[in-house]
Every structure is written in C-alpha cells, then in structure tokens.
Amino acid sequence: MTDVLDLPDVDDAWAWTAACEERGWGDGLPTVPPTEERVAAMLAALPPDLPHLGPLPPRGVTPTLRSVAANAVMAGCRPADLPVVLAALDAVQDEAYNLHGTLATTHPCAPMVLVSGPVCDALGINAGGNCLGQGTRANAVIGRALSLVLLHVGGARPGVLDRSTQGSPAKYTFCFGESDSPWESLAVRRGFGADEGVVSVMAAEPPHNVNDHGSTTGAEILLTVAGTMAQPGSNNVYVRGPHLLLLGPEHAATLHRDGWTPDTIRAHLWEHARIPVSHVSAGNRRQFVEWGVEPDGDAYTVSDAPENLHLAVAGGAGKHSAWIPSFGGTALVSRRVP
C-alpha cells in the first residue's frame, strides 16, 4: 500500500493550508508540504541504530520512518532535527510515560521535550534566554514535530480522542535545552555521558513561573519555590508522579554558592512544599482518599517522594525559575539521541 498522495492544485501555500484543513491535518498553523523529495532528504541524513517504533495510541497505528519524517517536514524541521524527534518519540512510547492516558486525558498536559548535551549547540536548541518561548527554530519545530506525529499517526485529535478540557499553548510545541549548570546536568545524573545528546520527556503542564527578585540566599529562594509548588490544583497532589524544577541560572548560582546540591534541594522542598489541609476542599479530600492520598499531619505533600522532583537549569539573565508539574500518571523518560 502506497503512502504517497497526489494532491492536485495545492502548489500554492494558501491552497495547501486549505487542503490540510479539509483533511483535519495540522495544529492550526501553516505547515510545510511533505513532498517526496523533502521526506527523502530527511531520511537520507539519518544515522544508523534508530529506535524501534511501536503502535501509537489512541489509534493504534505504528508510524513508519517516512511518516515521522513527513510530520517533521510539516513542522518545519531540518534533516538534522529528525534524530531528536525520533528519540523523543521513542521516549514517549515507554510504558511508564503512559502515552494513551496523557493524550486522551482532560488534563492540559503536553509532551515536554528537554534536550541535554552537545546536540543543543549543534542544532541551535535554545537553553538560554526565552528558551521556553518563541524565537528559536529548533525548539519550535522539534516539539511541534512530535505533537504532529501524535496527532496524525496516533490520532490524538482535539475534541475527538484528545479530550483536554482547555488544552494549553504547550500542545503546539514544548521543547527546550538544558543549559550549563553549576552541578552535573540532569542527563548525567540520570546516567548518560556528558558528551551524549539526550532527550527527557514528561507529560507536563506549561511552566509555572517562580519570580524571586528579593531573596539573596539559597534558602530564601527555596522558600519561594516551595510556596509556588504548594498549590492544591495540581495533578501531582493526588495522582502523584514526576515534576520538574527548572532553575534559572541566577537562582541556580545563588543556590550553588550557598552549598545546595540537587539532592539537598529536593529533600528540602519535599519537607517544605506542603499544602495545608485547610486549602483543600472537603470534596477533594474525599477524592484524594480514593486515590490513596492522606495528609501528612496538617498538610499534603506535593507528590509521593522527593525523587519525583527532577531538577535542571535553563534560561538567561534574570531572577526567574519555573516549576513544571506533570499529568501525574506519567514518568520522566530519557533517551539517547541516535
């Protein structure tokens, strides 16, 4: 069975966009037509030892390298971006990531892609200023390509099999780099080499900003972080699971100067990021019990273990960090970029 479609009269950009709309393709933004030539150029640049791709929920169709490359073209990828897209696609297929649940849920989670290692510089993946925002092609197209594969091949169409109540802007694209850190990088702490390109994925909410311009010590910064994390509307409160603290480099430098390490930061936040029982409604408390979650004394923890808080550094100048909660029923999964 051929995977080639002959679409007459769509050589014009407007006509192509209209043709995509008619077929239910795309994320609402214009795409690049995945011509046979462009897809061939993508595939020609692939390295050996590519990951095995399995069926994608909710539709259950197994993508081919050609269909993944077609979606990468549509997203605006360059051939060099495709291995990162494939590594991310492999990572979200790990059972622990819970792809089916994360795509079909009413929660607004999106597939977050954190890229570590030299591949960031090689591809121009932004780990610095505005790394979570617009303006960098690699960040924009790699995250978008993953979302398009899950939409087109997986069938996670908004309002149909993607049942998100409100969605989030992160569903368009959610990819950024890990910057130089005063500690070992997240990828190295997870067992990869410093010279390896690594993607780490998690079904995540968009970042929650942590603004702290006043604190001058690490302990003070962590007080603000703990307060930001201690909110009762997070999935992590009762579904539990992973969450990510993305420290801006200035906050990270202050913490490092004061002797904090990723492990001591996690332990401290585990003890101090607590949600008072009085901040949780009676109905929600009953639901938490159904999920097996009880308060620890007069407060709830923000997840089920300090190890579920992951920590990385990214961003530019300024006194901001971000807390990124997750769907809860997911995992932070890392894969080496081929």
Add this chain to the structure above:
Amino acid sequence: MRIVDPTSGTAPEDTVAVVAAADGAAGALCGLSNSKPGAHDILAAIGRRLADDHGLGPNGLEAKPSAAVGADPALLDHLAAQYRLAVVAIGD
C-alpha cells in the same frame, strides 16, 4: 503535488470479535466509568432511565481501575463477553 501521507503507518491488527456469554448478564447494557467522581453517578442515572423508560436491562456498571490510564484490553474483553452494549462516560 505528491506528498507522503503524514497519517500513514501500519494499521493495528483487526479487532477480534468476542462471543457474548449465553447466560448471566449477557444481552444487557453496561456503563463504563472512567472512575472519576461524576462518571459513576451519571452512568448509574442513565442506566436507571434506560430501564424505566425503555425496559432495557439488567444494566451493569464497571470502571477503569484508574482515571489516568486507558482501559486495559482484558477489561474490554470482559465487557464484550458480558454485555452487548457499553455506554462510556466521557465527562467528569
């Protein structure tokens, strides 16, 4: 313009039909809850209305073990063997 179909791939294996049991609850309607608080209530109400207004029943009520994961194939096979029709609560 010739393009590579971005939706293409290998289709899943054909669905295997499961023969409904000849006794027990077979022939009845099942509500499948996503296990969220409102789903159980609305499905129970739908079951009562279908029984009262249309004489459909007996009606069962089942649930996924967790709202955060998809229904296990074994659960779907079980439902297929026990019931002829399932109503799935997609609201919360």
